[in-house]
Structure formats: C-alpha cells, structure tokens
Amino acid sequence: MSLSLSSSLSLPLPLPLSNQFTTTPSLAMKFLVKKARGARVGALEIIHGNNNNNNNNIININTPNLIISTCKGLPHFISPDLLSSIPSSILQVSPLHFTAEGVSTNTVSKLGGLHQMLGLNKYCIVAVPRDSVQCIPQFKGATKFGPSFDTPSGRLLVKPKDYVETISCMKPNIWSALADEVPAWVSNKRNKSSVDRTLKWLDECLALNPETGSIFGAIVGGSNLEERKRCTEEVAKRNVSGYWIGGFGLGESMDERPALLSAITDVLPDEKPRMICGLGLPEEILQGIAAGIDLFDSTYIYTLTLGGFALTFPLDKNGDQHNLQPSEIESDSTKINLRATAYRNDTSPILEDCSCYTCKNHTKAYINHLLNVHEMLAQILLEIHNTHHYLMFFEVIRDAIQDGRFEKFRQTFLESRRVPFQAISA
Amino acid sequence: MPVGTQGTIKGLTNSQLEDIGCQIILGNTYHLALRPTSELLAEAGGLHKFMNWRRAMLTDSGGFQMVSLLHLADITEKGVTFQSPVDGKPMLLTPEESIQIQNRIGADIIMALDDVVKTTITGPRIEEAMYRTLRWIDRCIEAHGRPHDQNLFGIVQGGLDPVLRDICIKGLVDRNLPGYAIGGLAGGEDKDSFWRVVAQCTGSLPEDKPRYVMGVGYPLDVVVCSALGADMYDCVYPTRTARFGTALVPEGVLKLKQRAMADDTRPIDPTCPCMVCKNYSRAYIHCLVTKDAMGSQLLSYHNLYYMMQLSRDLHSSIVEGRFPKFVCDFLSKMFPEGNVPEWVCNAMEVAGIDISSCCTFSERVCNAKVAGIDISSDCTLSSSCGEHDSDNVSDKYDELKLKLERLRNNEDALRR
Ligand SMILES: [Zn+2]
Numbered sequence A: 001m002s003l004s005l006s007s008s009l010s011l012p013l014p015l016p017l018s019n020q021f022t023t024t025p026s027l028a029m030k031f032l033v034k035k036a037r038g039a040r041v042g043a044l045e046i047i048h049g050n051n052n053n054n055n056n057n058i059i060n061i062n063t064p065n066l067i068i069s070t071c072k073g074l075p076h077f078i079s080p081d082l083l084s085s086i087p088s089s090i091l092q093v094s095p096l097h098f099t100a101e102g103v104s105t106n107t108v109s110k111l112g113g114l115h116q117m118l119g120l121n122k123y124c125i126v127a128v129p130r131d132s133v134q135c136i137p138q139f140k141g142a143t144k145f146g147p148s149f150d151t152p153s154g155r156l157l158v159k160p161k162d163y164v165e166t167i168s169c170m171k172p173n174i175w176s177a178l179a180d181e182v183p184a185w186v187s188n189k190r191n192k193s194s195v196d197r198t199l200k201w202l203d204e205c206l207a208l209n210p211e212t213g214s215i216f217g218a219i220v221g222g223s224n225l226e227e228r229k230r231c232t233e234e235v236a237k238r239n240v241s242g243y244w245i246g247g248f249g250l251g252e253s254m255d256e257r258p259a260l261l262s263a264i265t266d267v268l269p270d271e272k273p274r275m276i277c278g279l280g281l282p283e284e285i286l287q288g289i290a291a292g293i294d295l296f297d298s299t300y301i302y303t304l305t306l307g308g309f310a311l312t313f314p315l316d317k318n319g320d321q322h323n324l325q326p327s328e329i330e331s332d333s334t335k336i337n338l339r340a341t342a343y344r345n346d347t348s349p350i351l352e353d354c355s356c357y358t359c360k361n362h363t364k365a366y367i368n369h370l371l372n373v374h375e376m377l378a379q380i381l382l383e384i385h386n387t388h389h390y391l392m393f394f395e396v397i398r399d400a401i402q403d404g405r406f407e408k409f410r411q412t413f414l415e416s417r418r419v420p421f422q423a424i425s426a
Numbered sequence B: 001m002p003v004g005t006q007g008t009i010k011g012l013t014n015s016q017l018e019d020i021g022c023q024i025i026l027g028n029t030y031h032l033a034l035r036p037t038s039e040l041l042a043e044a045g046g047l048h049k050f051m052n053w054r055r056a057m058l059t060d061s062g063g064f065q066m067v068s069l070l071h072l073a074d075i076t077e078k079g080v081t082f083q084s085p086v087d088g089k090p091m092l093l094t095p096e097e098s099i100q101i102q103n104r105i106g107a108d109i110i111m112a113l114d115d116v117v118k119t120t121i122t123g124p125r126i127e128e129a130m131y132r133t134l135r136w137i138d139r140c141i142e143a144h145g146r147p148h149d150q151n152l153f154g155i156v157q158g159g160l161d162p163v164l165r166d167i168c169i170k171g172l173v174d175r176n177l178p179g180y181a182i183g184g185l186a187g188g189e190d191k192d193s194f195w196r197v198v199a200q201c202t203g204s205l206p207e208d209k210p211r212y213v214m215g216v217g218y219p220l221d222v223v224v225c226s227a228l229g230a231d232m233y234d235c236v237y238p239t240r241t242a243r244f245g246t247a248l249v250p251e252g253v254l255k256l257k258q259r260a261m262a263d264d265t266r267p268i269d270p271t272c273p274c275m276v277c278k279n280y281s282r283a284y285i286h287c288l289v290t291k292d293a294m295g296s297q298l299l300s301y302h303n304l305y306y307m308m309q310l311s312r313d314l315h316s317s318i319v320e321g322r323f324p325k326f327v328c329d330f331l332s333k334m335f336p337e338g339n340v341p342e343w344v345c346n347a348m349e350v351a352g353i354d355i356s357s358c359c360t361f362s363e364r365v366c367n368a369k370v371a372g373i374d375i376s377s378d379c380t381l382s383s384s385c386g387e388h389d390s391d392n393v394s395d396k397y398d399e400l401k402l403k404l405e406r407l408r409n410n411e412d413a414l415r416r
C-alpha cells in the first residue's frame, strides 16, 4: 500500500481502506481518516486514469477541504492556466450545465469525458446536479420520477436513468446520487416523501451499476431529526463510496444545525468521506467540520466575488480574530468591499501577507478601478484571492485538528469574530 | 498592440499577456482621464505601476475617442470641444492638455492630438484638418513635459489626397519626432485607397523611425501594411470579436456560436499551440461563448495569441529573408481558391511581393466580367470587412460561380 500523504498528516497504518467495503467504483478512490468522532482530518486519494492501469495518475486531497465551484466545469472566472496557481485539485461540476446548454452527452463522451473536455486531467471532478447558482433544486417540481431543477433554460426533471447515462458519458471521479431536497418549512409528510424518493432514486442509480467513478449516496431529511436519521441509516446500508449531504442552507436556523448534522454523522461509517452542500460562511464551515464533514462546496466564494468583496479575516493559527481592524469603511471587517471609494487611492494589496497571484501583483486601487469601469479582470482577481484565502482557512483548520486544538480554535474564532461586530453595531 | 481601453485587456491578466508574447499594449487616454483620472494615475506612479504592467505601453491622444464616441464634439483651432459625459458641461481638450494628461499617465509612447476627420469626407475640411494637425504638433512638442521618458509620435493626416499627405509627412519629418503614425484610415474608405495611402506614407517616412498605422488590426490588413513597410498596429478587433464568439484562424474566422460547432471535437485551430487550442474543443467553447465570462476569456486569449503569433511570424520571416513565401502561405490559407482580393494583389505588386502562386484573382475578375458582374470593388471579398462575414463571402462567390456556369452552358448551346 503506497499512499502519498501530505507531510502534515501522519496516520497510523495500516488503516481500513474503503475499497474493503465497496465494489468496483471504489477502486478509483481511497480514503484514509484519522479520527472517528467530531472534527477529523483525512486524505482522499483519487486514482484517475483512462481505463488502462498504465496511465493512472493519483490526485491527493487533504480533508477537510473546499471543492471549487464551477460554471460548466471551469471556475467562474479563473481560466485553467491561472487555476494552477491555486492550491486545490478538486472541482465540482453540475452535469445539468451541459444538458441544458448545448453540449450533448454524446459529444462529451466522444471527447473522452469531463476531464478531457475541460483540460483538467490533474483534478478530481465531483459531479453534483445542483450548484446553488444556476441550477437550483425545486422541490415543488419534483415527482416520484426524479428531482427538478431550475436551470437557465427552464425547469428540468432529472430521472435516475438519464442521470446515470449522463454520468457514464462524463466520467467524473465522484458523483452524487439524486436528492429530493426540501426547504426547512415543508410538512413532515413532504419531508418523509423526500426521504423515500431519495432512497428509491439511489437504488435505481445503483441498479444501473454504471462502471464509472465513485458514487456518493445522497442524504436528505430537512430539519426533521428522525427523517435525517432514517435517511442516513438507509443510505449507510447501501453500497456507496461516500455520502453527499443535501438539504442544508434551505431555511433552517444556525442553531438547529449541529443536532441535525450530528444525527447524520453519528450514523455514518467513519471510513467514508462526507460531502455537504449549502454551508458557506466561515462559521458554517466550522459547524460542519465540528460534526465531521470532510468536503464543502464554495458558492460563498462566487457570491463574494460578484459583490466586489475580498476576504480579509485573519488566518491566525489559534483562530484569533482580534486583529480584525474594526474599520470605519466596512460594517463587517471579515471582508472588504473593493467598490468603496476609500480604496480609490489605496496602493496596498488586499492582504500584505497573502501569497495569491492577486495580492502579489495588484493593489486595492487597481481592483477598485476595474470594478468601477465594469472590467472582467476585477472578478478574475477577486475569485483568485477569495478562493486562495478560503483554501488557506481550511489549511489552518486541518493543522488545528491535527494538533488536537480544533475545539479551542473554533471557540476562539467564533468569540473573537463576534467582538468587532458588536463594537461596530454598538 | 492589444487595446486595453481602461487599463486592462478585457478578460486577461498581465501574466497571460506575457505568456502569449505581448510586448506593448495600448491605453485610451479619454477613458483613463475619466476613470480613474490622470491625477490618480500620476499619484500611483503612472499607469504602468497602477496596473503592474512591466512592458511597453502607448496612449492615444483622446481626440479620436471624443469625436467617435461623443455626438456633440466639435473641433476648433483651440482644440476639441465636447460635452462632458459626467455633467454635460462643454469641455475643451487642447493639444497641450492631451499631452499633459498623457505625461501623467506615463506611457512609453504618447500620441499628438490631431484633427480627426472621416476619410469618407472630401473637400476643404480635409485640407484644414491636415494643416491644423501640423500646427497642433508644435503645441504638443512645446507642451511635452517628459521628452526624455516618453516618445511623442506625430500623426500623418490628409485624407485620401496624396498631395496633402505629402505636405503633412514633410512637415512632421521636419520636426524629427521619435516615430510617426498614419492616421485617418480604417474609417470606411475603400481598401484600394487605404493601402495606397499606407504605401505613400511608408515610402516617404524615414526608414529609421517606427511607423504605426492607427486603427488597423485585421490580420489581412496587418500583413498587407507590413509588406508595405509599416511596423505597428492596434485594433480592438481580436478581443471584441471574441466577445461575440468569433475566433481568428488562418482560414479567416470561425464562428463558435454556429450550431455545427456544438458537436465539433476539434480545437479552434488544430495548428495553434496556444493554451486554449491545446486544451479545448470547439464544442466546449461553443457552449461558453456569448453566455459565460469564461467564453470570452478563452476566445480573447486565443485571438490575441493568433495576432501575436502572426506578428512574430511576420518579423521572423522578414529577418530570415523568406517574407514573400510567408505572405503566399498566409494568403493561400485565407483564400484557398485563389480568390485573393484585387486590392491585396495590387498592394503586393507595389510592395514587390510576387503572389502569383496563390492568386487567381485576374482570372476571376475576367470570369466575373464575362458574367456581367463587376466584383473589383466588392468589399465582401475581403475577409477583413467587418460588415460582411465569411459565410456571406462564400455565398456570393457560389452564386457567382452558378451564374458563370449557366452563362457557359448558354454559350455552349449557342455554339452548337
Ligand atoms: Zn490574496
């Protein structure tokens, strides 16, 4: 067993590998995880090849980590040559972007799958139908045949058979099963049916037995603890390589989340990765990590970038946010809005000690100008910085977990972050 | 020179521009003076520093943008009067002011303010503009505060009148400027007039100073003007056309929006070694263009790469003494049927470049004349004509061929 782990990660070997539990798909994926309960660090190893074992390349991802959100497979504004400057190798792709926008699955297949089409052979590609930006699940449109999504080209019902066919053509490394995601306020009856449907669709996907990538079972159940538990228990019985947790960020309160998350992770087997959708803010990420989630989507970064925001919160080793300068310009000093006229003459980078392309090369004044004149380079530079900063946040968190300081880190982060907020609002 | 109107080449980072081999970019003084303002740029240490661009830079005078963008611009001896786009008040841009603004922006090459008239206008206004441009150059030189770090280029005016052009050239050359631009072209004049003006100017301008043809940037025009002895070009075309989903290829243009592209697994240009062509299919670009930011980013990258590669090829083929062969290869790819436009043939004849091996134009004009159609001034024959796309060209040509065919059949029938 030769696993290349990052130097910061020392795992006691041998550990149970997930391929001992699952069949064909998992040959393409290994997952080593250090701790059982609560926050955990792990190493995901993706074996990526073109069906013959000679040309395999191995992609390593340390968890917890961020999955970079994309539009049609590429980050919204970062082209592949610039992407290489960002320390990440895992991207989320929505297959619906293509079915809805003109490239037929047949063509994707002819090109050799998503990796070939996107020119991203060194990246782990995770296919998830929804993307929180363009393809939003529409619980009212879902039927027993499949979930429904609002896409740029109208409402789309996705049946398991069609979905699996698409996945077979696209050949992602990881793909989530279909989920009937419902908002927090639906009736218990609707919530129950969403769990039933999600399980049925998972069974249909598994029955079709596509020989591609690793399938992650979808877990739903809304804000109902019992339903969450029931769904998790059922999915855990199935032959899946990991778990995709949906139905969060859909109207539930921050306070009820820890219990819901624990209801899920308590039931899930330790040795398989858990991915979640809908948690974006640093506070939310910490909630998820505390519950033992491994992978997060990054729509938050996209939203910040579009709004002209740059993340500036300190990446202190201990989570200390007291260095946040409560500024007169911003109401929330965890990020700055570069549209503000205060940055017109500011010839310093977004963050002095940030090593991203943007901070190494450009000033706040320049980005402020680009935003003022509606130039696309503003979004390119902001997405680079924000993605980089958030990835560094995850790195700091991994170190804290590794050193057994996560709980302290989390407390310090949350408490010290609250202070400047109050100072300003007072 | 890629055009970076507002201190950025649309959709590309500086590192990407360096990667594709871009050595000089153009900034528009009019836009930069509005935002972020030349005062702020001066404070930041100039546009180079403001946008962190380490290579060369040129700014225009701002006059052309005013005349073309603002309806109420009016030119008097003092300068260009225009309505402020901010508050609607009348404003005046004098030659002195244009230079002062450009001094603050700090580009390596700055342009004199000239009296811009449409080339399609005729009569005394052309003459007036030419003489005024000459009077203004003295005011520009006088006002130039940084002659040791910034090179002031004069602009040759005079419309399509060779006599006026000649007077202007002599006047400018007398001032011994670091470089010269050929202005007042690319404004809708016919192609034959266009190249003749370029040829006349390059013939009289000093050999040891750069010559910049303003507003010219279609690949075919660049090749023709280079054959005539011009050195520099600018054009927003590669990036603008990218935003509309059009790629520059050796055959002319490729419209990625077309339905047929959706299943085309080939790269945009299989012979292009750029990052985009190495990685992406036409099918993938098809689904991005005109909808997603990434579509115009990737196409702009390819199009600018194409222009940079074309410039490099022109340069090296001249250095290595194989320029005529390069021109022939270029033309035979763009006009595989040998239907090189007449104006190109004429220009190449004057440039002393034998393109007979790739050109069947004379035969074609004869054919057309037989058919009773005069195509010698047909602008659709030029792939660089912005108003007509290449489909249109081939459609017309096919139509023409059909007519010819019928004519021959009739003749044959008569003979029998
Ligand atoms: Zn940065």
Ligand SMILES: [Zn+2]
Pocket: B268, B269, B272, B273, B274, B275, B276, B277, B278, B302, B305
């Ligand atoms: Zn290319």
